[in-house]
Amino acid sequence: MSIDVGVGHEADAVQAVREILAAEGVPAALAAGDPSLWGAPSQAEARIRLGWLNLPLTSRELLPEIVNLVERAQAQGLDHVVLAGMGGSSLAPEVICATDDVPLTVLDTTDPHQVRRALDDRLERTLLVVSSKSGGTIETDSHRRIYEKAFRDAGIDPADRIIVVTDPGSPLEQTAIESGYQVILADPNVGGRYSALSAFGLVPSALAGADVRKLLDDAAGVRGLLSQPEGNPGLDLGALLGAQYQAGRDKLILLDTLSEINGLPDWIEQLIAESTGKQGKGILPVAGAEAAEDHDQYTLNIGRDGERTVDGPLGAQFLVWEYATAVAGRVLGIDPFDQPNVAESKENTTAILSEAGDGPLQTGTPILTDGPVEVYGDLPGHPKDLADVLRWALKAVPDRGYLAIMAYLDREAAFDAATVGDASFEEMTEQWASADIATLRALLDYRTDRPVTFGWGPRFLHSTGQFHKGGPAVGAFLQITGAITDDIEVPDKPYTLGRLQLAQALGDLRALTSRGRPAVRLHLTDRVAGVRHLLSVAEEL
Template sequence: MTVSVTFNEEKVAEQAAETAARLVSEGVPEALAKGDPTLWGPEAQAEATVRLGWLNLPRTSGELLPEIGKLVERARAQGLDHVVLAGMGGSSLAPEVITATADVPLTVLDTTDPGQVRRALEDRLDRTILVVASKSGGTVETDSHRRIYEKAFRDAGIDPAERIVVVTDPGSPLEQTALESGYPVILADPNVGGRYSALSAFGLVPSALAGADVEKLLDDAAAVQPLLAQTEGNPGLDLGAALGAAAVSGRDKLVLEDSLSEINGLPDWIEQLVAESTGKQGKGILPIVGAEPGEAPDELIVGIDSDGALAVGGPLGAQFLVWEYATAIVGRILGIDPFDQPNVAESKKNTAKLLARPELPVGAPILVDGPVEVYGELPGSEVPKDLSDVFTRLLEAIPSRGYLAIMAYLDREAAFDAPYAEGASFEEMTDAWSAADPATLRAQLTLRTERPITFGWGPRFLHSTGQYHKGGPQNGVFLQITGAVDEDVEVPGKPYTLGRLQLAQALGDQGALARRGRPTVRLHLTDRAAGVARLLAVAREV
C-alpha cells in the first residue's frame, strides 16, 4: 500500500493540477528524485548538496537493521524495558509518532522542565535504557539529559556504559564523548537534516528498542519511493503542488486533522517539517495542530486518513517520505531553501549569553494578578488593568491574516497529577486533567477569535515552529507561559540547573521576537497549579 492524495475541493484540485503541470514541464519530479541540488536556486545549492540523503533512506537505512537488532537483543536480555529518548526536534518527533502508532511505550525527553525530567528519572531507573540522540552532538537540552542520567546511573551503582546508546552524526562532539565513555554508537547519515531524518537512525533506533517494527516502516517507504520520480500518479508531487499553490494564493495556514487516522500524532511531526522548512524570508506555511478547523479564508484543511480540502492516506513509513518530498516541492514553489533554518540559532545564542550572566534579567512585572505575573509590552499605551485585559488586547492585536502562538515552558505531563474523585469515570478524569492543562487555554481563547491559535511546549517548539515565528510572515502575536520551580535539577559539570536553563530559553526567545517588533507577553506562574487554574478561569470570561 502506498500513499493516496485525494482532492475534496475543486479549487484546490485545479490550483494543484496547474502547479504540478508547471513543475513537470520544468523537469522537477525526476530531478528531485535523483537528488538534484540546483532545484532551489544558486544560494541554496551548497546546503541542498549535503541535505538530500533522505531520498535514499528507505534503502540505505536497511543496512542499520542488523546493528539495531543486536542492541534490541542486548536490552531484552538485560530486562531493560523502559526506553527513554533524550532528543529534540527531528531527533524526537518521528520516534514519538512511530511508537505511538505501534502502541509501544517510549518516554520522550524533549524538555528542560525539572519536574518532567525528574518524573522520568524516578520511573524504573533499574530497567531504563537511555538513547541520547543529537545530530550536531551539541544540543544543550540533550547534553543536559545525558549528564543527569550518567550521574543517576552511577549513584544507583549502574555503569552508564551498560545503559546509554548514542545516535549522532560522524565526527560530532557527542560521538567523541560516547567513544571515550564506552557507549554504543550508531552513526546517522550526515547528508540528512534533522527534520528529514524520520527514516534514519534517529527514527529507527529508539523506536526499535521500544518495540516498533522498523523494518516494515522502511518497506512501506520503499514501496512509494519509485512513484516520486513519476510525472503522474506521484503523491509527493500532488501534495507539494497543492500545499505550495494554496500558500501562494493566500491559504498559508495548514490545519492538520487526523481524528480518524490509525497513525497517532503525525501532525506534530509534520508541524516541524513544514514550519521549519518554509518559515523564512517573510514567507512560509504555518501548520495548525490539535485545533478544530475554522472558517478563516487563509486556512487549508488537510486530513490524515480523514476529510479535508485534501486527504492524505497511507502507512506511516510512506507518509514520512511523501511529506518530505512534498515539503521540498513547496520550497521550490515559494522560492526558499527548505533545508536551512537561519533563525533557529539566534534564540540558542541568546540563551547562552543569558546563562553566562550572574542573574537572569527577568525585569519587573507590569501586572500581578494572583499567582500570575505579566511581563512584556502589550499593544497600546495603557498598562493592563487585569489578566482579562491582557488576553483581550492580545487577541485584538492579531492581524487580519495573523495568528496567536501560545508557548508554555512547563511540564507537559503535570496535568495528569490533577486530583479527581475516587471511583471517577474516565470522562470525569479527563475533565480533571483538562482543567489543569495549560493547553486548554488555546481551546478557550479560540472561542474568542476567528484567527488560528497554535500551542507549543517550550523548548520543544524552538526546534520546530520557532523558525517560522522569527523567519516567517510578520503577523504573529506571542504569549509565553513560564513557571516557578519548586524542586530544581542540577546539570552535572555545568554552572546552571534545568530550571535556570528553561527560563533562559524563554527569555532568549522573547528577546529574539521582541527585536523583530513582534508582540510578546510572558505570563509567569508563581504557583504553577494555581496559576494554570487562574489562566483558564479568566479565559472563560474574556
C-alpha cells in the same frame, strides 16, 4: 498512498501547479537528488541534505545492529526506554511509538519537574538513548550528564545503559567513544527534520518495541512513485501546498481525528514550519484546531475523512511529506533545508546566562499580578488584570496573522490531576483538560477566527521557532513560564535545568521583541494554581 486535493477551482489550481512542476522536470530531478532545484544560493546546502530520499533502502543496513540492541536490552530486562533528543531527533520516534502503541519516554524539555518524573521512573530498568545530529544540543547534553550521574549514584555503569545516535565526527561521538557507550552513526547527508527514517527515528522506536522494518517497507513501497509526473503522491501533495500558498492560504490546519496514525501533525508542524518559514515567507501548520475559520486557512486531513486528505501508512507518510515539503519550497522560492534563525534564540540564551553570572537572571518587573500569575511586557492601555492581557493578545494578532502560545512547563503535569479509581474515562479526561495548560489553545481559538498555535518550550524552538522569527511578521506571542520547586543540577555546568529553561524563554522573547513582535510573558508563581486560574479567566472572556 493517496492524496485528495479537493474539488472545483482549488483542484484546478493544484493541477496547474502540478503541470508546471512536471514540465520543469521536478519529479525526476528531485527523486535523483538534484541540488539545483532551489536555486544557486541553496545548492551547497541542498547537496548535503538530500540523503533522506534513499533512507527506505539505506537504513536497512542498520537493521541487524538494531536487532542486536533490542535483544540485548530485552535480555537485561531494560523495558523503560528514555529518549533524550530535540526536534527531529524526538518528534518522529514519538509518532512511531504512539502509532504502534508502545511506550517511549521522550525528554525534549529543560523543565526540571518533567525530567525528575522520568528519573524517578524505574531507573534500574532504564535504557537511555541520547540523540543529537550536531552532538552539541544543549538540552540533550544536559540530559546525558544528569542521567550519567543518576546511574552512577545508583551503582549502575552508564556504559551499560546509554546508547548514542549522532552524526559521524560530532562532539557527541567522541564523548561516547571515550565513555564506552554504544554508538549508532546516522547519515550525515540528512537534516534533522528529514530524519524520521534514519537512525534517529529507528533506533529509539525499535528499542521501545515498534516495528521499524515495516516502517521502511511502507516507505519503500511509495519511493518508486516519486520520480513520476503522474500518480506521484509527493508531487500531488507538494502542488497542493504550493497552490494554496499562491492563492493566499498559508495557514495549514492539520486534522487527524479519525486516523490510525497518532500524533503525525506535530511532526508535520516541525517539518513544514522550519523548512518554509524564512525570508518573510512560509506555510504555518496548525495542529489542534478543529476547522479553518478565515480566508487564509484550509484544512488537510490525515486519513480518508474530509475534503482534502493524505491517506497511507506511517512510513509512506513520512517520505511523502518530506518530498512534498521540498516541492513546496521550490514553489515558494526558498531553501527548504536551512534554518537561518534557529541559532538566534540559542545565542540569546547563552548571552543571558553569561550576563547574569552567578546572580539571578534579569527578568524585569511585572506590570501587574493577578493571583498566581505575574505579567511581564510592554503592553499598551495599562491592562488591569489577566483578562485584559488575554484580550490584548487576541487583538494584537494582525490581519492574516496568528497567535502563538509558548509554554515552558512540564507537559505531563496535568496527568497528576486525573483521578484513577472510580472515575470514568470522561471524568478523567475532564480533570486532565482542566489542569492542562494546552487547553488554553482551544479556549482562545474559540474566541478568534485567527489561528492559534501551541508549543512546548524549548521543544518548539527546534520547530515553529524558525517560522516565528523568519516567517511573515504577523505573529503575536503569549509566553508562559512557571516557578521551579524541584530543580536539578546539570553536572559540570554552571546552571541548573530550571535556570537554563528560564534563560531559554527569555532568550526567545528577546529575539521576538527585537523584531517588534507583540509579546507578553505570563509567569505562574504557583504552577498548579496558575494554570487553573489562567484557564478559568480564559473561559470567562
